[in-house]
Amino acid sequence: MLAELINPYHFQVASFILINIILGISVYITLSTGQLSLANAGFMGIGAYTSALLTIHFDLPIVLGIIAGALVAALLGILIGIPTLRLQGVYLAIVTLGFGEVIRVVFINWESLTKGSVGISGIPHIGREILRVLKGFGFDPKVIGLQNNQFIFLSIFLLLFIITIGVIWFFRRQHRSRVGRAFAAIKLDEKAAESMGINITYYKVLAFAQGALLSGFAGALYAHVLAYISPADFAYHRAVEILIFVVFGGSEVIWGPIFGAFFLTLMPEVLRFISEYRYMIYGLIIIILMAVRPQGLIDVNLLNWVKTKGKKRGQKHGTGNTKSM
Amino acid sequence: MKMKKLFQFSVLSSMLILSACSGGGEQAAGEKEGKDGSGGAVKADIGVVSYISGPGAAYGEAITSGLKLAQKEINAKGEVDINLVIEDSAGKQDQALTAAQKLINSENVTAIIGPTLSTEMNVVGPEADLSGVPIMGTSTTADGIPQIGDYVFRNSIPEALAIPASMKKAIEKYDAKKVAILYGNDDVFTKSGFDTMKEAAEDMGLEVLTIEQFQKGQSDYNAQLTKIKGLNPDLILCSALYNEGAVIMDQARKMGIDVPFVGGNGFNSPEVIEIAGDAADGLIVATPWYGEKEDPKVKEFVSNFEKEYGKKPDQFAAQAYDALYIMAEALKNAGEADRDALRDALAEVKDFKGILGNFSFDEEGDVVMDPTVLVIEDGAFKIFE
Structure with missing residues (x-):
């Protein structure tokens, strides 16, 4: 029963969706203080390369590699953030875009470490490692009626699912905390926020570093899910792709980037049946949605509407009103 | 309240995913059927992962046209009945991987041809190998591809074979001792x-x-070329893709550098002549594919391809065409559409006479074959003697 339900293909797609959701949130966090950062692809690369190199050369456990990748990215985020956050809007976007390119060029040219544009292969794979460790304890996936590769993808999916839920939970909590309010105040009006006593430099760097941490984290996960990375993965295209998740889904609430990443990762897969035309349809959907809903698909109004709708329906059922049926 | 929302969302999304799964599973089970009962043609689904959309779509188009032509001819013969399931990778590793996963798990293909790029193969290869699906690259020339695993093959001549072959011939002919190397460092x-x-x-x-x-x-190579000119080499080894390579040759000739160039696989394109014109003369490349060869098989393929698609086949179409023939040969020998049987049969392919020449796999699944060395003379590729 379980074995028939588990198709590694679907879990593979689901894993990429979850990683993209984390990436979407990383851009959303910096955007929630009104800063547009395009460096996330670069930070993602930092996380991916750090974790990949540490796990390959020093036999570090993947968990530590991923944490190290995220921390290095965050550290770089702070270092880059402090000087560049004096800039705003388009200028910041250009500086961060430039930073992302610098990172990529470093990956290409530091050949002794990164193998240049050929990329790094043979990175430990999360799912296969989990299976190996469990097998060490005498566990065999056949006990629960699964093939090895089904188990591998199920475990990756569950792991990423838990991580993503944790990330969403954390940032929703943060949004309602003092930090989240400070972010929102800075986004609305920096000067006013400063006069209210908010340390804007601190909060802006915090948001930037959180974004970097999260991208680095997602990048490290990406490296260990794909088992191969090359500098071309973290180019300008990736930065724009991540930004589109947020712009498409909506940057006002956290559900925006989540939905954006979910929809835009799933779309090319669902459209596979029209093969070479699928990216045309993909582009068309983005254009139409941007024309109709420039603020992104999901915004505060939509959420409120859904909420009141849900409440009304609940009441109707509660009072036994059959008129609406 | 908030937690409840969160919970609802997660339940909803996992249900969505699960419902998608069950659909695919059934289909896979329904399609799992290997052999035509009566001992007739061996029926097999062959998956193709190709670069059909995006900046490199021309490669994917050439490859899929070569495959389709071969499929038509093979099925007409009636010994094997091949059904191609073509998926797009858009040139991205993650897309290539999901496409391959779909072919392996949802479509239940017997083997995979592709993906187009070596970077994609680095991701897809290990997965196919672990799943026990034979996979054959038709355009992956980087080092270490068939070494990924027992189930990974290729029929494209690796650079490690092609480049030394062309260099050796060029050195013999021009008695070269000093060389300069020029290469693009940001492309795999x-x-x-x-x-x-x-x-x-x-x-x-x-x-x-x-x-x-x-x-x-890059569009201006004068800095590099001036330095090379000053050193006065006998040969220039240039690892470039044709679009940059053609411009390099053009600028080099204008500067008065008239020594021959030896190029890699990416330099091997008729486009070089179109872009650089006379300046392209003296480019030496090794290629598995030479369309002017005096071989009835090659002639037949070229004329059939032109009839079908209205243009001359390139290297990628030819390699894909041969790849499917090799697959068909192995399928015939295996006698059934079984992944393991097909792998063993593939590994045993020896002295296969295709349009590229005499083809065998070595024990690692890599190519054993003599490439043809070509030179551009008077605006056309000719065999280099």
Whole structure:
């Protein structure tokens, strides 16, 4: 029963969706203080390369590699953030875009470490490692009626699912905390926020570093899910792709980037049946949605509407009103 | 309240995913059928992962047209009945991986042809190998591809075979001792070509005067070329894709550098002649594919391809065409559409006479074959003697 339900293909797609959701949130966090950062692809690369190199050369456990990748990215985020956050809007976007390119060029040219544009292969794979460790304890996936590769993808999916839920939970909590309010105040009006006593430099760097941490984290996960990375993965295209998740889904609430990443990762897969035309349809959907809903698909109004709708329906059922049926 | 929302969302999304899964599973089970009962044609689904959309779509188009032509001919013969399931990778590793997963798990294909790029193969190869699905690259020339695993093959001549072959012939003819190397350092293709060139130059005892780099999309190569000109090499080894390579040759000739160029696989395109014109004369490349060859098989393929698609086939179409024939041959020998049986049969393919020449796999699944060395003379590719 379980074995028939588990198709590694679907879990593979689901894993990429979850990683993209984390990436979407990383851009959303910096955007929630009104800063547009395009460096996330670069930070993602930092996380991916750090974790990949540490796990390959020093036999570090993947968990530590991923944490190290995220921390290095965050550290770089702070270092880059402090000087560049004096800039705003388009200028910041250009500086961060430039930073992302610098990172990529470093990956290409530091050949002794990164193998240049050929990329790094043979990175430990999360799912296969989990299976190996469990097998060490005498566990065999056949006990629960699964093939090895089904188990591998199920475990990756569950792991990423838990991580993503944790990330969403954390940032929703943060949004309602003092930090989240400070972010929102800075986004609305920096000067006013400063006069209210908010340390804007601190909060802006915090948001930037959180974004970097999260991208680095997602990048490290990406490296260990794909088992191969090359500098071309973290180019300008990736930065724009991540930004589109947020712009498409909506940057006002956290559900925006989540939905954006979910929809835009799933779309090319669902459209596979029209093969070479699928990216045309993909582009068309983005254009139409941007024309109709420039603020992104999901915004505060939509959420409120859904909420009141849900409440009304609940009441109707509660009072036994059959008129609406 | 909030937690409840969160919970609802997660339940909803996992249900969505699960419902998608069950659909695919059933289909997979329904399609799992290998052999035509009566001992007739061996029926098999062959998956194809190709670069059909995006900037490199021309490669994917050439490959899929070559495959489709071969499929038509093979099925007409009636010994094997091949059904191609073509998926797009858009040139991205993650897309290539999901496409391959779909073919392996949802479509239940017997084997996979593709993906187009070596970077994609680095991701897809290990997965196919673990799943026990034979996979054959038709355009993956980088080092270490068939070494990924027992189930990974290729029929494209690796650079490690092609570049030394062309260098050797060029050195013999021009009695070259000093070479300059020029390469693009931000592309996997040109970078791994360079690694091979450097190694081969060292093996052959050549004196490497200088190693110069350039980047994708660069349009002015005068700085590098001036330096090379000053050093006066006998040969220039240039690992470039044709679009940059043609411009390099053009500028070099204008500057008065008239020594021959030896190029890698990416340099091997008729486009070079179109872009550089007369300046392209003296480019030496090794290729598995030469369309002017005096071989009835080659002639037939070229005329059939032109009839079908209205243009001449290139290297990628020819390699894909041969790849499917090799698959068909192995399927026939295996006698059933079984992944393991097909792998064993593939590994045993020897002296297969295709349009590329005499083809065998070595014990690792890599190519054993003599490439043809070509030179551009008077605006056309000719066999280099």
